[in-house]
Amino acid sequence: MTQEKAREFFSPYFEGLLEPGLAQALEHEFRRDPELKGEFQLFEQTYEELGKLKFATVEIPFDLHDRILARIDRQELEAKHAKPAWGAWLRTLAIGGVATAAIVGAVLSLKQTDSNSTSASVVRVSAPEEVWVTPVPGGAELRYSSSVPREVILRSGLDGAEIRRTEQSGELLSPIHNDSADPAVFGIEVAGRSGITLLALPGTKRVREGSGSGNFEEFSRALAGFYGSPVMVRVKNPAEQIRWNLKGLDSVAAASSTLDVQAYLVEKRPNGLLVILDQ
């Protein structure tokens, strides 16, 4: 029996599954060839070490279930709504002067009022109960549903450049990605309604600096960058000035200790989204 042939029998021999005749032949080779026997002993060690693989388990991501269902939901929604012919240009959107963000794969249900109807990859948020935000890799997925058409404006931050404006009814599912290194903040307004919702998305690089000052736009950007997860803010006075010093692993604790708990509610949704609201 050659060494190469003998090696083919290592696994079944170790497992006790080699037929008796072949097992005897292999044992004869071990006695005759100490080098082969040495190889088998190393093989035994390897096999036993492989047995420890089953003990190495990892924590399941808190948002895994949401991500799976969001993926399926997106496919279902795309199947229901035909993409507009001009959908290709929605793929990448650069915001001059601020961190680049990409709005990709938006699914729209357009309401064409006249020949000048516009299209946009705009996310619409009118009230928290109409919108679902699900963190996904690289960004967030926003689902909005309304029975009446409303004009929606997406802008850069609190009062930055307007990105898109559209009128929307029905159901809209729109992913928003931030492919830049730095966190990015979007402001979402609904025409005719007061207030703005801020959505901060982390960038590809985590931010190490945890201290700073500014308004809620800057604070949400800092939180997203430091903790690496999306943050949604809906407060009456987003221009309020705040000083923060983020530390520790708990984003809820960090945000709560920064803000006036009498005025603001900080919570983490089951899907991992950090939310800051008025009390």
Added chain:
Amino acid sequence: MGERTLDDALLISRAQAGDRSAFNALVSKHEARAYQFAYRLTHDSDEASDVVSETFLRVFNALHNFKAQASFITWLYRIMTNCFLDRKKRDKSKRLVSLDSAMETDSGELQQQFESPDRTPYEEAERDQMGVTMERALAKLPDYQRAMIVMYHAEMMSYEEIASALDLPCGTVKSRLNRARLSLRQFLVRDEELFRT
């Protein structure tokens, strides 16, 4: 939550009839196990989540073809393995490399993009040095062999189950696994730390 305790056959039957909540329950029942397998193959939390999401999407789309007498788990592993291998083919330009081989590439060492204050899930798991060495050796295996090793030794699947999952003859699975173990032995022997006395 009652639906999570129902067996696969009943959940599948309901899901095939259009009951979305039954499908969601099927996901809940198997997602953790699916993630462990995907993570063992990819060693990356986001990639593992992507593989699992893609897997269940394919399950959702193909469930109407699933025959009740087959094992859902085996089918799930087949889809997961295919998702993983498809992804590796697509991502050839950013192939997974072991720590050793990364230092040998022209592009130099891998850059770490995230500077996270948190430890990664794998860093939080208890690992001794041997575990690290084994991990490196596994990363050097061809993707297909690594999948089979993980299926047998980590997922505790039998040769027959792996053969069914990969649609291969049982004898082929046994010989490929033996070859994978022999390769691992060679990689480990090269690492002097393992056999330092």
